[in-house]
Amino acid sequence: MEILNYPSAYQLDNIVSVTALSEQGQLCDFCNIGPTTIGLAAPGEWILSTSNESDSAYNVRSGTSYAAPFVTGALALLKAQFPNETYQELIARLFRSVTPVPGLKGKTITGGTLNVAKALTGPTPTKDSFYHPQESWWLSMKSFNQSRENWEFSDWYGSEW
DSSP states (O other): OOOOOTTTTSOOTTOOOEEEEOTTSOBOTTOOOOTTTOOEEEEOSSEEEEOTTSTTOEEEEOSHHHHHHHHHHHHHHHHHHSTTSOHHHHHHHHHHTOEEOGGGTTTSSSSEEOOHHHHHHSOOOOGGGSOOOOOOHHHHOTTOOSOGGGOOOBOTTSOBO
């Protein structure tokens, strides 16, 4: 069962959720997975970054917060290279260009990791390659009941609230 985490679980076509890979190209043990919610992976372990300790300090950090900027930067490069493409085309270009990672198959939407060079040189995406998120789980619940007392929520650990 997939545990929904937010904001990655919002089923919107303009959200690109990222998980982190280790230096060895493996899924980090602290990361979320989601075959319908997490788009792709990017480097997220042992990332050298600036620190707030001083104006010239650097630290090594890990986390999806360090993987997401790689994808944000890639989308910025794609927008500069293809200024007339819509956000849907840019996301499709990004998703279609991943490098497959066996350990991500069935754990992310694309089953792969960021490949900026391939995204910049790949063909123009067609509308049938656009990412179309599943209907929101709120709307697709078969037994949805308007009564708030019948709603069930899960926290990060999967227990009911």
